[in-house]
Amino acid sequence: MAESYTLKLRRYDPESGDPAYWSQYDVSLDPERSVLQGVLNARDDEDGSIAIRCSCRAAICGSCAVRINGKTALACNTQMGDAQAKAGEGNPIVIEPMSNMPVIKDLIVDMDAVHWKKIQRVVPWLLPEGDPPDREYIVPAEAMIDVTQTMACIQCGACVSACLALEVDPDFVGPAASAKAYRFVGDPRDGQHEERLKDLAEDPHGIYDCTHCFACVEVCPKDVAPMDQIMRLRRKATGDHGIKDKNNGYGHEHAFVNIIERYGTLHEPQLLPRSFGDGSLIKGQTEPSAVKQLIENFPTVVRAVTAGKVPLKPHTILHPKLPDQDKVKTIFKTIEAKDERLEINMYIIGESAEDEAEGKPETGGEA
Amino acid sequence: MKLAYWPGCVSRGFTPELHGSMELVAPKLDLELVELDRANCCGAGVIAEHNQELADTLNARTFAMAQSVDGAAGMMNICSTCQGAQSECQTRLDASSDYRQTVNSHLSDENLAYEKTAEFWNKNFLWLLVEEIGLEKLSSKIVRPLEGLRIAPFYGCYIVRPTERLGYAEYPNRDKYLDILIEVLGAQPVEYAGSHKCCGFPVITMNRTTSLRQAGRHLADAIDAGADCLVTPCPLCHLNLDMQQPEAAKYVERDLNVPVLHLPQLVGLALGLEPKELGMNRHVVKTKEVQRKVTQLAAA
Numbered sequence: 242m243a244e245s246y247t248l249k250l251r252r253y254d255p256e257s258g259d260p261a262y263w264s265q266y267d268v269s270l271d272p273e274r275s276v277l278q279g280v281l282n283a284r285d286d287e288d289g290s291i292a293i294r295c296s297c298r299a300a301i302c303g304s305c306a307v308r309i310n311g312k313t314a315l316a317c318n319t320q321m322g323d324a325q326a327k328a329g330e331g332n333p334i335v336i337e338p339m340s341n342m343p344v345i346k347d348l349i350v351d352m353d354a355v356h357w358k359k360i361q362r363v364v365p366w367l368l369p370e371g372d373p374p375d376r377e378y379i380v381p382a383e384a385m386i387d388v389t390q391t392m393a394c395i396q397c398g399a400c401v402s403a404c405l406a407l408e409v410d411p412d413f414v415g416p417a418a419s420a421k422a423y424r425f426v427g428d429p430r431d432g433q434h435e436e437r438l439k440d441l442a443e444d445p446h447g448i449y450d451c452t453h454c455f456a457c458v459e460v461c462p463k464d465v466a467p468m469d470q471i472m473r474l475r476r477k478a479t480g481d482h483g484i485k486d487k488n489n490g491y492g493h494e495h496a497f498v499n500i501i502e503r504y505g506t507l508h509e510p511q512l513l514p515r516s517f518g519d520g521s522l523i524k525g526q527t528e529p530s531a532v533k534q535l536i537e538n539f540p541t542v543v544r545a546v547t548a549g550k551v552p553l554k555p556h557t558i559l560h561p562k563l564p565d566q567d568k569v570k571t572i573f574k575t576i577e578a579k580d581e582r583l584e585i586n587m588y589i590i591g592e593s594a595e596d597e598a599e600g601k602p603e604t605g606g607e608a
Numbered sequence: 609m610k611l612a613y614w615p616g617c618v619s620r621g622f623t624p625e626l627h628g629s630m631e632l633v634a635p636k637l638d639l640e641l642v643e644l645d646r647a648n649c650c651g652a653g654v655i656a657e658h659n660q661e662l663a664d665t666l667n668a669r670t671f672a673m674a675q676s677v678d679g680a681a682g683m684m685n686i687c688s689t690c691q692g693a694q695s696e697c698q699t700r701l702d703a704s705s706d707y708r709q710t711v712n713s714h715l716s717d718e719n720l721a722y723e724k725t726a727e728f729w730n731k732n733f734l735w736l737l738v739e740e741i742g743l744e745k746l747s748s749k750i751v752r753p754l755e756g757l758r759i760a761p762f763y764g765c766y767i768v769r770p771t772e773r774l775g776y777a778e779y780p781n782r783d784k785y786l787d788i789l790i791e792v793l794g795a796q797p798v799e800y801a802g803s804h805k806c807c808g809f810p811v812i813t814m815n816r817t818t819s820l821r822q823a824g825r826h827l828a829d830a831i832d833a834g835a836d837c838l839v840t841p842c843p844l845c846h847l848n849l850d851m852q853q854p855e856a857a858k859y860v861e862r863d864l865n866v867p868v869l870h871l872p873q874l875v876g877l878a879l880g881l882e883p884k885e886l887g888m889n890r891h892v893v894k895t896k897e898v899q900r901k902v903t904q905l906a907a908a
Contacts, residue, residue: 406818408805454806456769488815550622550890563648590703590704
């Protein structure tokens with residue numbers, strides 16, 4: 242049954258010279274109908290000047306991503322009833338253009354200026370080594386399953402809009418392009434894995450600029466989980482290729498892991514020098530680049546000590562090990578000694594896999 | 609209520625006032641905390657980035673220890689990051705019995721095993737306050753309503769996203785709990801852009817500019833919205849928002865100087881504990897003005 246809704250649209254036309262403004266429209270449609278339909282009704286019935294981009298209306302083409310009540314989503318994939326519930330009873334449903342990209346008009350943003358530029362930056366095509374085989378490439382099925390998740394991307398830009406690192410650093414390569422990079426780094430036919438990883442690890446706005454905030458994971462309509470792909474890129478960069486980047490990505494990971502392997506819990510005073518020294522405490526206090534960074538952090542340390550936040554006591558300086566640290570260490574040794582890392586991909590097995598498969602879901606090994 | 613208690617690393621390291629205040633607040637709320645003092649770091653997402661099986665095993669070890677605490681209603685943590693990292697591992701462990709078996713085989717040396725049961729839960733103090741203790745009970749214990757204090761909530765990414773993994777299907781209001789709680793404690797929640805955004809801490813050693821611009825921007829937004837202080841359930845957010853605040857100020861090119869409280873400190877104030885015993889004199893950004901307002905309340 243049709244219900245009444247109020248849509249509050251952010252309107253802006255850069256060519257007009259006027260600032261952005263809000264317009265409200267009352268629409269009547271079934272709660273199961275999409276927010277996109279609501280906007281189109283408002284355009285058709287009330288104001289023909291409303292601009293929104295759309296095509297398939299079935300969450301396939303990726304054209305209609307907008308912010309609905311502050312959260313980026315495909316307008317065609319969001320029901321009016323749900324949008325109203327999020328907005329709260331009696332409140333209008335707020336619809337804005339995506340963030341982190343310039344507005345062309347109203348709800349249409351310039352994808353070329355940001356999203357596509359970043360996709361191009363990661364060389365989004367296969368770079369095979371040597372001549373192509375006489376017939377087709379033969380690859381193990383598991384390897385292709387591994388990249389399936391990134392192939393599900395419909396280039397809607399929702400993750401780019403939600404990215405909190407991009408908000409403060411527009412140069413960040415961003416979630417969509419990173420996921421695209423994994424699409425090729427995870428593909429056994431590609432011959433440039435190390436070059437790709439090195440490129441993204443050494444770039445100050447590359448994979449180590451991701452702040453691990455899950456915003457992209459939350460909004461992706463296709464469960465691509467771009468942040469998870471960034472973590473896999475990091476894992477391959479450090480674990481498989483041993484790339485020691487100048488952004489301390491390798492250093493931070495190794496510092497953290499080494500400290501936990503040694504003590505069981507985190508010892509913060511070691512984290513900085515070890516991070517600056519590729520994981521090594523000595524290197525982190527002697528190499529010129531590391532020393533420079535330590536000096537940069539010195540005022541913060543002094544403030545913390547002066548405030549009494551970090552007491553200068555033996556247990557602060559000499560971190561105690563856990564009572565059963567030898568057991569924890571054994572866990573590290575056993576797992577790290579494996580030839581292949583065991584990785585379970587929720588995208589492939591699904592969260593309710595166990596119930597469906599009666600305890601026999603597949604687990605996948607990561608090459 | 610008896611609880612297996614995982615304080616985390618940072619709450620006993622660089623923010624000792626957090627663990628300290630939780631220990632004082634617990635008896636006031638009839639919580640009996642059994643500290644998991646043999647448990648290991650949650651990995652904070654970094655160990656999972658390095659090796660998933662390793663991170664899952666380390667957290668399975670902690671869960672197994674929590675499950676063996678006799679009579680415990682569940683497990684509690686006081687760190688958004690622990691919550692997120694542990695929930696992530698638990699989701700994978702719960703998804704496959706084969707995988708669980710592999711992970712548990714690493715723990716057999718210590719006679720530990722994580723069991724998937726409907727009864728076992730792991731909740732941040734924030735969730736526990738609302739869902740297990742209940743706001744009514746909390747209200748009945750308040751001796752000093754924090755009237756007049758304007759408080760900006762800062763949730764921390766790890767307990768707000770991804771909603772699918774963090775129990776939002778069952779508890780859809782988890783992203784509003786801090787706001788609700790601030791009101792229950794008698795104070796006024798401040799609405800501002802940064803409440804659910806990232807503090808920047810995870811990249812402080814990898815991209816200082818991104819990290820401190822994030823922290824600085826949210827602090828500035830909270831100040832502009834009229835906040836007397838911020839409150840956070842995450843000690844890592846606290847490090848970037850409090851300890852790094854003078855540095856963050858340089859990156860956003862303006863004065864900041866707004867105190868940041870830990871959640872148990874704020875609850876403790878309302879329950880009648882004194883700022884000093886809650887470690888409020890051990891912050892980098894001085895909490896004097898908040899203390900003055902709170903002490904005035906006591907006198908009124």
